[in-house]
């Protein structure tokens with residue numbers, strides 16, 4: 471396996487504050503990797519450590535097989551980086567700024583910059599200080615993508631972008647992947663990375679809470695079930711069934727409704743329910759956003 475990023479037992483403390491706490495993570499070359507976590511989880515800290523913008527308290531970082539501390543300058547040419555707080559000289563015009571940055575990256579054809587600006591609908595003649603937050607973010611995206619780097623490291627790339635531009639951004643990521651580039655992008659919203667990420671990691675309070683493919687995470691999620699009965703049923707009949715949690719029974723007289731979560735096969739629940747007259751049945755997988763909120767809150771959403 472070709473590894474693009476390898477973090478081992480990575481720790482960063484800011485005085486007494488914890489930024490990262492023993493994070494071990496591998497990102498494969500060529501994959502789109504979503505890095506998710508709530509505010510303050512340690513996403514930007516991880517990214518800054520990868521780029522040697524800050525130094526670890528403990529552990530090691532390897533990016534494209536190199537130590538970013540020893541080879542920062544050479545590595546930066548092979549990376550496209552969008553900072554969470556991307557900021558450049560506001561007096562410059564967007565096009566001038568991008569040409570200048572292109573020079574630092576070893577040169578980029580002007581047509582490539584124009585093409586990206588057209589796709590993102592950015593006016594290259596506008597002064598950066600006159601641009602809205604979303605339009606400044608487009609400048610940040612172009613400077614990260616323009617030299618077609620081996621590795622894109624994007625900290626909250628969709629921040630401030632309207633939904634149409636977000637779609638264009640997702641296409642750009644898909645094209646980068648098709649061209650064999652690796653994309654590491656952070657976000658605090660699952661739906662932003664769900665569609666394009668091969669794998670996602672979820673971090674919480676500086677630690678890894680989960681890492682897997684989106685499909686596998688979805689498979690791990692629980693089933694939410696609601697069953698309506700014609701007659702009165704009791705909690706006791708269902709409470710001891712395997713994999714059942716959050717059991718609630720409501721209503722009396724005209725019928726009862728049972729709601730619960732099921733981990734694993736719902737067979738025992740269905741057989742127990744079939745002893746009664748079932749007037750309604752609904753079962754749905756916990757949606758991913760909900761699953762992530764449970765991870766964020768420090769629960770064990772898979773119930774395992």
Ligand SMILES: Nc1ncnc2c1ncn2[C@@H]1O[C@H](COP(=O)(O)OP(=O)(O)OP(=O)(O)O)[C@@H](O)[C@H]1O
Pocket residue numbers: 484487488489490507508509510511512513514515516554658
């Ligand atoms: N320069 C700093 N000095 C002190 N504490 C810091 C510093 N930078 C980050 N922290 C702390 O480290 C923790 C992780 O912060 P980090 O910015 O990496 O989180 P994040 O996941 O990127 O959050 P956000 O989504 O809000 O950007 C937070 O508790 C934060 O307060």
